[in-house]
Amino acid sequence: MSATNQESYDELYRSAPAVWSGRPNAQLVAEASGLTPGTALDAGSGEGGDALWLAERGWRVTAVDFSPVALERGAAAAAARGLADRIEWRHADLDGWTPPERSFDLVTAHYLHATWTDRDRMFRGLAAAVAPGGTLLVVGHLLDESSEHEHGHGHRHEPGALYTAGEVAAVLEPESWVVVAAEERDRDPDAAHRTGNPVPDTVLVARRTR
Known part of the structure; x- marks a missing residue:
């Protein structure tokens, strides 16, 4: 991912004491x-x-x-809530960083709407990180490429940054995965109101069988 992407997100996070609500995403819950x-x-x-x-x-x-500003904010919140020993905060760009294979019972990724060098490679890497019996959850904004989307805080997604659950499912090896859901879901009303983005989510839930 380009340095411009990181710089724009760092600028976004510096623009307010908290950009997001601090609550978990509804599809994760x-x-x-x-x-x-x-x-x-x-x-x-x-x-x-x-x-x-x-x-x-x-x-x-x-x-x-890939934003050290966001990670510092998250680490401070974890320390304040007595969770510092349960979360490792890693500064890495998913465009180049490869997670360890078959290492996590859950891999979750929400709204990874950036410009990737190779988006399929990135999603394959996330899928490979799921341990046998584990779950992959990928959520995105369901928008077509002609749509303009800007969050209420002024951050605009770049062209080519959008994906569907079906596109993510297509990178999975059929013999190793069961796709539980690849569908459109209504967005959490509170999140839609706060961000000014009422469009539905595109949601992939898959279980690794081996």
Whole structure:
């Protein structure tokens, strides 16, 4: 991912004491609440709302983001909530960083809408990080490429940054995965109101069988 992407996100995070609500994403809550806590990778963790929620429920989390500003904010929140020993905050660019294979019981990625050198390679790397029996959860904004989308805080997604659950599912090896859901879901009303983005989510849930 280009340095411009990182700089724009650093600028975004510096623009306010908290850019996001600090609450977990609704699709994560829906899919992970019934899972047995284990190890989790939060890819594109931002300020850490999802990582904090998982850690509070007994998960050991690796939270990865390319914005050091966001990671510092997440680490401070974890320390304040007594969760510092349950979350590793890793500064890495998913465009080049490859997570360890078959290492996480849950890999979750929400709204990874950036310009990737090779988006399929990035998603294959996230899928490869899921341990046998584990879960892959990928969520995005359901928008067509002609749509203009700008969050309420003024951050605009670049052309080519969007994806569908079906496109992510297509990179999975059929003999190793069961696709539980690849569908459109209504966005959480509170999140839609706060961000000014009412469009639905595109959601992939898949289980690794081997």
